[in-house]
Amino acid sequence: MTISLDCERLYPDSDGQPMADNTLQFRWIVLIKENLELLFADRPDVFVAGDLLWYPVEGHPEIRVAPDALVAFGRPKGERGSYKQWEEDNIAPQVVFEILSPGNRSGEMSKKQQFYDDYGVEEYYIYNPDRNNLQGFCRTESGLRGIEEIQNWTSPRLGIRFVVTATTLELYRPDGRRFLSFLQLEQRAEQADQRAQQADQRAEQERERAQQADRRAEQADRRAERLAAQLRALGIDPDS
Template structure:
């Protein structure tokens, strides 16, 4: 146990009590505290803590309580041995949570509720996971008053929504995402990683198919070009053959004309060209 010294008055960092009485209570404390950390991770002036002693009055270390989870708006993040309110611009935690266990007594919880009422808490939530029972209190002009309809209640400060199903409390962030345990977050992250890997594989397959199509199209273009060239060669050969045939026809015509002239000359000389 570490002990801090402030004007010769000791403000212990621990009250010697365990954080939780059982695994179920501990699991809920961690679930709420860590998800609140995630919710306000990008806001440097929101401090979230679990099982941290809160001293509201300087000089009175006996006046203290350790909420299972607390949120203080307007206070920087960082490590603390305890929450000494006079060192925190006299800002009291605005929201606190208590997770009940079978060891909690009604008198003890009444004292805590009075403490939170006396020292400025704006919202106070109590959840009993064994009985799946949720209570909430919100500050009015006359102090903390019970929230009459807690089902689907949205916290004014946190923006989170409380939904009591038949068996369990469900908490939802302002964006609609539910509070998840570390295991669930890891499973979601692994599933997301697998989906991303599958998408990468599908994208690579599509790229390969596109490349194959491109290559086939290129081959088809090359084949078409080859066939065009062959057709052009055939046309040129046909044209050449036509020209040769035409030349042969011309030569034959010339030979015929020479033969006719020769025959005419012979007949003029009285010679029968047919004899």
């Protein structure tokens, strides 16, 4: 118990900073993190987290950062208070995202970029929703380097595609589906349920119409049989 408490004091799970400075930044953080979790829901070896402290070096708790979203391939899903790299087979998160707010400073972001470069991040994406500006960095032999053409860029690790429109950023899964908020997903699910119910209603109406047509055909057959019987009683052959 003492060891655990000492570890918690040495590597705290919180840096005392808020997850986001405003609702727009928070919405984007949640959108990216939740959609990445959906994307890799069937991959038990892909860990996705948001605003989680990452400690890359054991014994140096001062070396840490909390990406707005991170993806670590080769690590199991599960709850964590922080990402201590030496407890994660020394695997660094391969992809990180940062969502800017008006409170972010260029010096702060430069330090983060250097941190990600120093500690092995393969892909680093920065989005400023207020300015609708996207930047990306991808690892080369000489470290993280800026992606010159980010429009329609496809992440080598994630397989997602980035599209910057005139007003916003759109992210697309490998199957072409766009990243949606929980509200949008719920609305689409409700619309799909409504369409399914309408389809069931139409199918039921078609069955009822078919049954009515069958009943009318049976009634017509019985009337024809009665008429034929009456004609035969009068000595008339209805088939002649």
